[in-house]
Amino acid sequence: MSRHWILLLGFLSLSWFWASRADAAQVCQDVMVGMSPGGNGLAPHAIYQTQCAWVAGAIAFDVRTRVYSAAWNHASADEALDAAIAQCGRHCVGQSFYTDFVWVAMADDDSAYGVSLKSAEDALRQCTFSGGRDCAVVLGGSSTAAPVYWGFSALSYDPATGASGRSFERRRRSVAVAEATERCGAPGCWTFAYQGGYAAIARSADGRLFAEWTPQKNVLINAERKARSACKRATGDKECKIVMSAGPEAVADDTARFIEETKRQLEHELERIEREHGKFPADAEQ
Known part of the structure; x- marks a missing residue:
């Protein structure tokens, strides 16, 4: 029987993803407001003034298909929402905002979602409280930048045969796990899922497996070091070996x-x- 070890939502690859709170966003630019007449040997020159304006954004998505779109740097929330819905389709759920960031969590079985202008943790709580199973924060948007979707990857390894399989950047955790396990193809395949970055699986002398993950900004060797350390701590085996690893x-x-x-x-x-x-x-x- 295959065993599936699923990594719970942790620190994802982009540092701003886990900002504790979203703040209102402004866009500022230097605007020419006049000309200096010059004089005393100085040539006439432009006079600039920094002007700022609140900007609105919106994000739209379909939980079932995972299709999404976004709009940013709009003058009004209604304008941003109309633009996002027009791209995604009228069947999509939409949310407009004036904040720096918005987070969207979705259940793996598409049964629920959560949207928060406060934090990723709050979006995850909303999804879970709505009855979602295996909720994960998968989508982030901003009123000043393009959206990001954090897909799921998975590594699968069988310690008895050495068979392995992997899957990258799938829209759902369950899809990544199923695909990697199928590619592994052995009865004892052990599967580890993660979002972005680098991952590694270490094996002890007695065949036990340990997996670790690091954000995208780190290099592969860090994931391998963490997996090997986890193996050594749990088993006391100083010869734990990396049997599988992968990154972007x-x-x-x-x-x-x-x-x-x-x-x-x-x-x-x-x-x-x-x-x-x-x-x-x-x-x-x-």
């Missing part, structure tokens, strides 16, 4: 492999069609 760089590798696999499948399908039906007319004329 692996996403590109995973995508490249997917493209190559898809290309090979298409080539095989084309060969099958040619065997059964002959070459396409364009090929036959050449």
